[in-house]
Amino acid sequence: MKKVYKLKKGLDFNLEGAALASDCANGKSVPTLPLPQVVAVRPTDFTGVQPKLVVKEGATVLVGDALFVDKATETIQFVSPVSGVVSRVVRGERRKLLRIEVQADKSQQYKQFATKSPAECAAADAVKLLVESGLFAFVRQRPYDVIASPSDSPKAIFVSAFNKMPLASDFNVACAGQEEDFKEGIRLLARIAKVHLGISPEQVNSPLLPVSEACVDIFEGPNPSGNVGVQINQVDPINKGEIVWTVGPEAVVFIGRFLRLGHVDFTRTIAVAGSELKKPTYLKTLIGAPLKDVLGDNLKRTEHVRIINGNPFVGEKADLEDFLGAFSTEVCAIPEGDDVDEPFGWIAPRLNDFSTSYSYFSRLLGKNRSYNLDCRIKGGERHIIMSGEYDRVFPMDIYAGYLVKAILTEDIDRQEALGIYEVAPEDFAVAEFVDSSKLELQRIVREGLDRLRKENS
Amino acid sequence: MIKKFFDKIRPHFEEKGKFSALHSVFEGMETFMLVPNTTSKSGVSIHDAIDSKRIMSFVVIALLPALLFGMYNIGYQNALAAGQLENTSFWAMFIYGFLLVLPKIVVSYAVGLGIEFTVAQLKKEEIQEGFLVTGILIPMIVPVNCPLWMLALAVAFSVILCKEIFGGTGMNIFNPALCARAFLFFSYPTSMSGDNVWLAKEQVLSLGYNLPDATTMATPLGEAAANHPISASLNDMVLGFIPGSIGETSVIAIAIGALILLYTRIASWKTILGVFVGGAVTALLFNFAELENNVASHMSCWEHFATGGFCFGAVFMATDPVTGSRTEEGKFIYGFFIGLLAILIRVLNPGYPEGMMLAILFMNMFAPLIDYCFVQRNINKRLARMKKK
Numbered sequence: 051m052k053k054v055y056k057l058k059k060g061l062d063f064n065l066e067g068a069a070l071a072s073d074c075a076n077g078k079s080v081p082t083l084p085l086p087q088v089v090a091v092r093p094t095d096f097t098g099v100q101p102k103l104v105v106k107e108g109a110t111v112l113v114g115d116a117l118f119v120d121k122a123t124e125t126i127q128f129v130s131p132v133s134g135v136v137s138r139v140v141r142g143e144r145r146k147l148l149r150i151e152v153q154a155d156k157s158q159q160y161k162q163f164a165t166k167s168p169a170e171c172a173a174a175d176a177v178k179l180l181v182e183s184g185l186f187a188f189v190r191q192r193p194y195d196v197i198a199s200p201s202d203s204p205k206a207i208f209v210s211a212f213n214k215m216p217l218a219s220d221f222n223v224a225c226a227g228q229e230e231d232f233k234e235g236i237r238l239l240a241r242i243a244k245v246h247l248g249i250s251p252e253q254v255n256s257p258l259l260p261v262s263e264a265c266v267d268i269f270e271g272p273n274p275s276g277n278v279g280v281q282i283n284q285v286d287p288i289n290k291g292e293i294v295w296t297v298g299p300e301a302v303v304f305i306g307r308f309l310r311l312g313h314v315d316f317t318r319t320i321a322v323a324g325s326e327l328k329k330p331t332y333l334k335t336l337i338g339a340p341l342k343d344v345l346g347d348n349l350k351r352t353e354h355v356r357i358i359n360g361n362p363f364v365g366e367k368a369d370l371e372d373f374l375g376a377f378s379t380e381v382c383a384i385p386e387g388d389d390v391d392e393p394f395g396w397i398a399p400r401l402n403d404f405s406t407s408y409s410y411f412s413r414l415l416g417k418n419r420s421y422n423l424d425c426r427i428k429g430g431e432r433h434i435i436m437s438g439e440y441d442r443v444f445p446m447d448i449y450a451g452y453l454v455k456a457i458l459t460e461d462i463d464r465q466e467a468l469g470i471y472e473v474a475p476e477d478f479a480v481a482e483f484v485d486s487s488k489l490e491l492q493r494i495v496r497e498g499l500d501r502l503r504k505e506n507s
Numbered sequence: 508m509i510k511k512f513f514d515k516i517r518p519h520f521e522e523k524g525k526f527s528a529l530h531s532v533f534e535g536m537e538t539f540m541l542v543p544n545t546t547s548k549s550g551v552s553i554h555d556a557i558d559s560k561r562i563m564s565f566v567v568i569a570l571l572p573a574l575l576f577g578m579y580n581i582g583y584q585n586a587l588a589a590g591q592l593e594n595t596s597f598w599a600m601f602i603y604g605f606l607l608v609l610p611k612i613v614v615s616y617a618v619g620l621g622i623e624f625t626v627a628q629l630k631k632e633e634i635q636e637g638f639l640v641t642g643i644l645i646p647m648i649v650p651v652n653c654p655l656w657m658l659a660l661a662v663a664f665s666v667i668l669c670k671e672i673f674g675g676t677g678m679n680i681f682n683p684a685l686c687a688r689a690f691l692f693f694s695y696p697t698s699m700s701g702d703n704v705w706l707a708k709e710q711v712l713s714l715g716y717n718l719p720d721a722t723t724m725a726t727p728l729g730e731a732a733a734n735h736p737i738s739a740s741l742n743d744m745v746l747g748f749i750p751g752s753i754g755e756t757s758v759i760a761i762a763i764g765a766l767i768l769l770y771t772r773i774a775s776w777k778t779i780l781g782v783f784v785g786g787a788v789t790a791l792l793f794n795f796a797e798l799e800n801n802v803a804s805h806m807s808c809w810e811h812f813a814t815g816g817f818c819f820g821a822v823f824m825a826t827d828p829v830t831g832s833r834t835e836e837g838k839f840i841y842g843f844f845i846g847l848l849a850i851l852i853r854v855l856n857p858g859y860p861e862g863m864m865l866a867i868l869f870m871n872m873f874a875p876l877i878d879y880c881f882v883q884r885n886i887n888k889r890l891a892r893m894k895k896k
Binding site for chain 1: 547548551556637674770833
């Protein structure tokens with residue numbers, strides 16, 4: 051019997067322009083984007099990594115050849131999703147490595163590996179396979195929510211097979227036809243440590259199951275119940291000194307595919323969603339594909355549009371010149387809102403605007419309405435005035451407001467006491483959305499984690 | 508159109524413009540008229556439409572019934588004392604009260620916002636909305652005869668020493684409105700309590716009636732403290748036709764405000780419930796104690812609720828999220844002790860007929876301690892979990 055965790059706290063609401071699973075069902079397969087001319091790998095996606103370039107401009111690489119490694123471990127490599135020529139290394143301020151662009155060959159050449167079936171792997175073999183293939187770059191760890199270190203032995207590995215963020219890609223669609231790869235990936239991870247797989251109640255009868263190697267838990271409740279951090283907190287909270295690895299379900303598919311093919315293949319089904327798209331859809335493409343290709347002529351307009359690498363809650367602001375992030379499972383386009391003039395908004399009824407506050411009456415017009423929200427902050431930044439706002443949408447046994455204050459005051463002992471090792475910035479996304487004081491909670495938490503990591507190292 | 512206007516005058520308020528010293532004011536006015544179209548840079552791209560401006564505005568809206576009734580009641584009490592109740596129209600009484608209250612509101616806002624604007628400009632921050640509420644609360648919790656200069660002094664005291672000194676709205680320890688009242692209460696006791704302050708005695712613009720100086724009117728709590736039986740009927744006390752601070756008398760008007768605050772979830776029902784439960788329990792205990800020569804101890808809990816500032820304090824003061832308990836678990840306890848202390852002071856302290864203000868200020872001080880216990884419980888749980896491993 052699987053254990054069901056019922057979470058009450060959180061927030062669900064609909065945004066216009068969600069990519070519908072039904073569009074891809076009915077036997078219609080997800081369209082595949084043609085191989086892009088240029089693909090880019092962005093070191094900034096891999097949080098906590100100090101990149102050290104191992105290729106020069108003009109070098110030829112295969113799919114699976116390392117482009118850069120982590121300076122600290124030198125073993126974790128970050129590999130090219132395409133074969134071709136390294137065409138450009140883009141650096142930003144203080145020579146910070148922003149991205150490595152690879153010009154793709156017409157026919158793709160793969161670096162082949164000798165793989166083993168998970169049953170034959172000891173823990174060390176499994177880790178070695180992941181490290182050598184470059185797939186270890188997709189393994190993150192708590193505390194700090196950074197890329198994990200292969201030399202650690204985690205107490206458990208958590209995978210969440212669903213995501214309830216608005217406009218987020220539905221993993222059942224993204225994984226359709228690849229369920230065996232997913233299970234194989236789980237099997238390999240299970241050789242390293244105990245794997246906890248979190249699913250939503252709707253996934254109980256999906257072809258993702260059964261996976262006997264993982265401990266499957268069902269999480270029922272609003273966003274962020276799909277956040278792996280929330281699930282860890284419910285199942286087996288992290289204590290100081292412990293390490294837990296987390297792997298995104300789409301990366302688990304990469305692992306299974308790698309075991310089957312003997313080479314890496316970073317094709318991912320992503321959702322392209324948002325109210326600024328002519329037709330929200332799912333499509334298959336490579337990670338690092340240019341967003342220009344992904345969005346194509348699907349955009350309704352190009353001015354006053356916010357393009358997001360990810361979803362509107364945890365995504366990163368991007369533009370058409372950007373590339374699909376290594377962890378992005380969707381690309382969204384919503385109105386930017388910088389051209390909107392709204393007089394006296396603070397007292398207007400605003401029936402088309404979503405709010406959790408009952409001082410707005412839009413909620414009376416129906417729970418299943420879809421909203422078209424723009425990116426305006428709609429208020430000035432203030433001290434934390436209201437109490438309990440975060441706690442209403444924070445389904446972890448942690449006092450979110452107190453933790454945020456401890457981070458702001460840089461009080462490390464208190465951060466530890468209040469449970470900072472259990473959280474990641476994404477866990478604060480819903481709280482950041484509802485915050486009437488408009489604090490940038492995810493940024494605050496990220497900076498807090500970085501500071502703490504530096505302090506503890 | 509509004510946008511064009513602001514765009515046109517903006518250059519004057521920028522760094523080197525003619526009026527750069529008024530930059531904060533300009534910004535405040537602009538965000539007041541137009542929703543700023545600044546968009547998010549990091550983190551969530553979309554935001555909930557709620558902001559502190561809206562929250563504060565709703566508190567002000569929730570205060571309006573009590574304020575409007577308070578204006579009417581000033582005229583009513585004046586006509587009642589003059590024996591002219593039958594001959595005075597509703598509007599005459601209301602406008603009379605309005606004319607007496609309006610200057611207080613203007614002074615309160617002018618002084619308070621003036622200080623807030625200055626501080627915002629000095630700190631190069633946005634103007635904080637907190638004073639919108641404080642500024643209307645203060646005139647509502649003083650007697651009608653409170654002189655304007657005293658009010659101005661109290662507002663300045665509370666904004667500077669009880670709020671800005673701690674870092675502004677969200678950082679203060681004590682409720683600023685109650686600080687202003689406490690300042691007046693202890694600095695000018697004769698203007699804040701007694702039987703002589705609750706009744707407006709002079710005509711304004713030939714409205715109302717001039718009353719002889721000797722006319723006095725005691726509040727029900729004043730009577731109880733002096734060990735006289737309460738003369739007002741419970742009906743009048745609930746409706747609010749009794750003397751008292753401007754906004755505190757009508758339970759009905761405050762209940763309307765309470766409904767607005769509870770529906771919008773701006774006020775915590777836990778705190779409000781806590782205050783009433785605490786008050787009821789304490790009043791009942793005193794009822795059983797049968798103290799001699801103590802009228803207040805024989806008052807039933809509903810008489811306690813209907814008199815003085817009990818309801819007003821429970822709904823509008825105790826629920827201040829900044830100075831109250833911030834943990835959900837702590838809110839009931841925080842409220843309970845406010846109710847308990849308020850009745851305790853009313854009954855056992857002959858010097859102060861009303862205990863609500865002191866009870867809330869006292870519990871403001873203890874709210875962090877209550878929260879500490881609950882947060883510490885969470886911390887200990889985490890420590891215990893670690894040790895078990």
